[in-house]
Amino acid sequence: METQVKFSKKDKVAILTGAGISAESGLKTFRDNNGLWENHPVEEVATPQGFNRNPRLVWKFYKQRASQLKKVEPNPGHYALKKLEDYLENNFNLITQNIDELHSRAGNKRILHMHGTLQFCICTKCGKRYKMGNIDLDEEIPKCKTCRAKLRPDIVWFGELPKYLDEIQSIMKSINYFIVIGTSGVVYPAAQLLQIAKQNRVYTIGVNLEVPLNMKYIDEFHQGKSGEILPKLVEQWINIVKENS
Ligand code: NAD
Numbered sequence: 001m002e003t004q005v006k007f008s009k010k011d012k013v014a015i016l017t018g019a020g021i022s023a024e025s026g027l028k029t030f031r032d033n034n035g036l037w038e039n040h041p042v043e044e045v046a047t048p049q050g051f052n053r054n055p056r057l058v059w060k061f062y063k064q065r066a067s068q069l070k071k072v073e074p075n076p077g078h079y080a081l082k083k084l085e086d087y088l089e090n091n092f093n094l095i096t097q098n099i100d101e102l103h104s105r106a107g108n109k110r111i112l113h114m115h116g117t118l119q120f121c122i123c124t125k126c127g128k129r130y131k132m133g134n135i136d137l138d139e140e141i142p143k144c145k146t147c148r149a150k151l152r153p154d155i156v157w158f159g160e161l162p163k164y165l166d167e168i169q170s171i172m173k174s175i176n177y178f179i180v181i182g183t184s185g186v187v188y189p190a191a192q193l194l195q196i197a198k199q200n201r202v203y204t205i206g207v208n209l210e211v212p213l214n215m216k217y218i219d220e221f222h223q224g225k226s227g228e229i230l231p232k233l234v235e236q237w238i239n240i241v242k243e244n245s
Pocket residue numbers: 017018019020021022023024027028029030031032037097098099100101115181182183184185186187207208209210212224225226227
């Protein structure tokens with residue numbers, strides 16, 4: 001499907017990305033893997049209950065994710081969004097559910113990591129926040145330097161409240177386009193943002209390998225791999241304007 005959209009520099013655009021945009025970099029999603037995250041049930045490695053039951057296993061899992069991240073690179077989908085930010089500047093906002101930081105590495109600046117990132121961890125008792133690089137990762141369960149309680153990755157797990165909800169809410173009120181990429185529409189409250197966009201009469205665009213669960217809220221859908229589709233779409237979104245202006 002051809003895009004119906006051309007962006008002027010005055011358009012206010014928000015993007016929501018999920019695990020799918022990083023799939024072509026070699027990072028597995030949940031849904032394509034029967035609800036498993038790198039072969040682990042999400043209840044085991046991405047819930048507070050899982051951490052309380054077995055903090056060693058949870059730390060082992062996120063240490064593996066961190067070392068895996070060192071071996072992967074952003075893909076053309078990430079770089080296309082950097083190009084879009086360069087064009088829209090302050091009218092661009094990227095909200096991501098991903099914890100992998102590949103958007104930052106592609107050069108995007110206006111990013112809200114609503115589920116946190118693998119870069120930080122936090123004390124379960126006093127709340128002190130550490131850069132992963134500043135703690136002793138040789139410890140099976142790293143401890144807080146101040147109160148010696150367990151540290152945990154500063155990642156939003158299932159059942160916990162996402163970060164930046166106020167900022168996201170105000171972005172959703174300000175935009176005229178909302179683009180959803182590589183997300184199944186299953187994980188709330190991220191999945192609800194499409195519905196909010198439609199209630200606000202915002203034009204919505206989806207890019208996804210499969211038809212997402214909340215398809216009824218998408219005005220324009222492009223099915224396929226974001227690494228292949230996004231570079232072409234961004235080219236059309238920003239070039240059409242140049243030709244006409
Ligand atoms: P999800 O796994 O539920 O869904 C991924 C979606 O991406 C699917 O609908 C799939 O069809 C689509 N997809 C797969 N490959 C694609 C491609 N090449 N191009 C476009 N679409 C593609 O992911 P979600 O909705 O983001 O929810 C999962 C949760 O798990 C998030 O909260 C996230 O924090 C976490 N997670 C993060 C990562 C990461 O940081 N890379 C990886 C796995 C899970």
